[in-house]
Amino acid sequence: MAHNRRKTGTRLTGRIVFPGNPTYNAARMEYNRRFSKFPKVIVFCQRTQDVINAVKWARERGVRMRVRSGRHSYEGFSAVNGGIIIDVSEMNKVKVDRKRMVALVQTGNPLARVYKKLWDKRVALPAGTAPDVGVAGLTLGGGIGLLSRKYGLTCDNLKQVKMVVASGRYGAKAIVANRRKHADLLWASRGGGGGSFGVATAYTFRVRPISKVSIYSVSWKFDDLAKVLPVWQRWAPSVTNRLTSTIEVAAKQVGAILSTGQLLGGARELRRLIQPLLRTGTPMKVMVKTVPFIEATRFFAESDLNLEPKFKITGAYGFQPLPRRGVRVIRDFLSKAPNKHASVWSQSLGGAGSAVSRVSPTATAYPHRKAETVYELSARWRNNGEQQRNIRWVSRFRQALRPFVHGDYVNFPDLQIKNWPKAYYSVNFGRLKQVKRKYDPHNVFRFAQSIPVGKQARK
Incomplete structure (x- = not known):
């Protein structure tokens, strides 16, 4: 079955930017201009199916992939030469349920937009200060800001995450991680860093009243x-x-x-x-x-x-x-x-x-x-x-x-830190590797400091 699919191949959907396209140069740029990488293609996903198609497309062709939301990776981890960038910045809906005090936030939202949409309902989420930082990387790495001491980190207020993960040999599927199902993936998504397990597409946060x-x-x-x-x-x-x-x-x-x-x-x-x-x-x-x-x-x-x-x-x-x-x-x-x-x-x-x-x-x-x-x-x-x-x-x-001082915050990544697993993850690194082995055994989602699959790596 898989062999047939490889022949026909999955088609990319969403807003697709190839080299030579007039918007390519702006589309490939990182926030940190120290990096200038040239991907084979950039896909701006507008819905979850676009993400699934992009992951399948890359796996079928053996093309390296990177996931990008706010482009703020300090070490340029969300860019790649000759591969595909799966950009989720156009998935930016925010829905607030003031009765239940939760907000559904899609993964492409920058913080300024999250704050504004929540403020319209007079609620807040503890998050960072830079207005153009993406909610995705911020949350997945922890999320520190000026409400932290009272309401915790952004990830402490994360109740559920929807994520596109690799499945089978060339496939991809969307799953939901919360306390009841895939609780280990929710645990890893609360501070385990972005991009190691799959492509997060939506978050359900607990929010607080604010005036x-x-x-x-x-x-x-x-x-x-x-x-x-x-x-x-x-x-x-x-x-x-x-x-x-x-x-x-x-x-x-x-x-x-x-x-x-x-x-x-x-x-x-x-x-x-x-x-x-x-x-x-x-x-x-x-x-x-x-x-x-x-x-x-x-x-x-x-x-x-x-x-x-x-x-x-x-x-x-x-x-x-x-x-x-x-x-x-x-x-x-x-x-x-x-x-x-x-x-x-x-x-x-x-x-x-x-x-x-x-x-x-x-x-x-x-x-x-x-x-x-x-x-x-x-x-x-x-x-x-x-x-x-x-x-x-x-x-x-x-x-x-x-x-x-000790350690480092995964959202302030530094390629010069030799023992980065200990610096970022300390006692939790072993368990993060187990979660990686379970959800991404083929190490599809990888970059310079992604969580490794560990000993049982295949491929």
Whole structure:
């Protein structure tokens, strides 16, 4: 039977873009312009059947495939030379059931659209800040943001996922994973990273009522780093879980430190809560105000705009505040940054009553439950001549911080991490390999850091 099907072959459906098509160049571009790959074909899927057909088409022809939603893979994992890109960005429906407090979100939605559609019904999903990040990769890798300490990670609010998986020798089919069926695949989809098991096409999330929130922003000069960073690191995880905050230290050429945060509560309470920050160093600008939640999402999105097109990022987790030596590492590296577009960003995750740390490290595939903060070290540039210097700087920075931090967040992937399975997945890697063997024994869905099939690999 399979042999007949190979002869006739599956046809691609959806919006199909081949090289030579006027939209090909825009269609192949990644968010991180450090990568420039040339696929054989890009299929923009509009419905689940288009995804099934694309997976079958690729399997019948032995063509390598990549899955893409928001194009934000920092290491270009959603692009491929000479293969097929299965792009799901045109599958972008959002339906809210306010009675049951759930939302059905298709996999192609960027966060700005998710927030807007949910806000229309005055509900929210804890998710990230960058407006054009796809909900797919964000959710499947964990999903951290400014509601995390109160409502958990995006993946903690995932109740069900619909996924197209490989079946048989050349086939593909859609299955639904929830607590009752394919519970192991739901477990893996909550922090096991995107693209290793199949193509997720829709998510059912638990959502929360939301109206107004209060936001703050405080800035200091670079010289205040040794005072401000230790205070923020002790304060951020100890304050009420209704407040999630960030701190970003820019390169010395810029000379600024900025802390921002969001409270489920009023401006007066927020001003009281941030007193420890206001008493530290010499704050330059201070802003505290109450705004509709949708306005807050736009405020936090602004910091993600106007960035250089090429970048190298790595991440890590802090399980306690950095000692003086660790703060010195940050100061030294940012004093000698390759250009003014380098920075260290950190967000509070755990601590006092945090919804993130209340979950056991093995309850979902996301293992870093006890971390107090997450770090993102980044360098950005425009011209190829600057690339090596920037990448080397990030790599050396990571090495210098290693005594004080642990692991990495799978959504901040880094090809230079040797033992990435331990860094991303820690105690959960073994179980993720079992799920991979069960749902993708032929290793159809693979890329540089996908979950391997393990010993029983066929092919």
